[in-house]
Amino acid sequence: MKIGELARQTGCQVETIRYYEREGLLPEPARSSSNYRVYGAAHVERLTFIRHCRALDMALGEIRELLALRDHPERDCAAVNELIDEHIGHVEARLVQLASLRDALLDLRARCRGEAETGACGILRELALPAEEQDSGELPPPVQHIGGSHSH
Template sequence: MKIGDISKRSGIPVETVRYYEKIGLLPEPQRNANGYRSYSPAHLDRLLFIKRCRNLDMAQDEIRELIRLAEQPEADCSDVDALLARHLNHVRERLKELQSLEQTLLTLQAACADSRTVRECGILDGLNADLEALDPKPSHTHVPGTHRRGNH
């Protein structure tokens, strides 16, 4: 199947399919005589696997490791379990970060409960001030862009 076909069947944009090839998550397909990529059902299976992992908010390195482990079907699955346990811990940490973020936003929002002019806006004043004063334990463990639901 062509790249447009595999994109449609997997629900993954063409650009993302190419990206997964580029970074090695998806093996390069055969090329037809005309130079077009020719994907097999195994490529579709791999894309769907990657998509399910991304829907679980797994990072590319985690997916790469799961793929490597899946290619050893007779091996003990304790490494898979350990990877999932690490990911679950990361998700739990992220939940704590999001709860802290929620509290910070609530504090900011409470600063502007009355109708005022923009010049008097407590939210803008709070954003211009040091946010650490609102949240004494800011988190720096989040890697931007790794936790959005989407195609990558």
Template sequence: MRISELASATGVDIETIRFYEKQGLLPEPEREDNGYRSYAAAHLERLSFIRHCRALDIPLADVRRLVSFIASPLEDCGDINQLIDQQIARVKARLKSMRALEKQLSQLRARCKEPHQGQECGILHELVAAAHGEACACHAPAHVSAASNQ
């Protein structure tokens, strides 16, 4: 199959497929007499595997490690478990950060309950105050948060 067919079958952009080839994640396909790439079922399977890993937000370096395990099926899978445990930890940290962001945005939103002129908008006042390094509804003043990080 041609690259456009592979892209269509997997939902992966053509440039991304070429990138994966350059990165060694996807083996280079054979070339037809006219120079076109000719992808096989193995390419489709590998690309689908990579796409699934990326949908789980697994970094490319870790996808590369997983691909190497596919090539060595008799190796112990302890490293695979560790890799997934690390990904779970990254996701948990991101969720914690997102919950904090949601709280900050909710605090900011509470500053302007009803629509009115921009000059009276509590949200804008808070954002401008923060830009000046002052405390706002969603953040401590710059000098306080810098001191608390030490």
């Protein structure tokens, strides 16, 4: 099958498939006589696996490790559990960051009742102040996307 068909079967964008190929997550496909990429059932299966991992917000490095473990079924699955446990830790850290972000936003929202002109808006005034002058103290650090917040 061609890349468009692989994209349709897996619900994955063509550019994403090419990216996964460049990253080494998908094996290089065979080429037809007219030099089109030719994908098979193994590509569909592997891309489905990758998409499930991405739906769990795993980083590419984590996916690469899981694929390596999957490609060697004789290995001990304790390594899979360790990787998932580590990812759970990243998710828990992200939840703490998100709770802090929510609290900061709630505090910010409380500064304006929406009954005045924007020139008198407490939210806009607070956002313009240097951190040391803000009534609420320092805002929480920026929350990063889970997939980009840890390395592997």
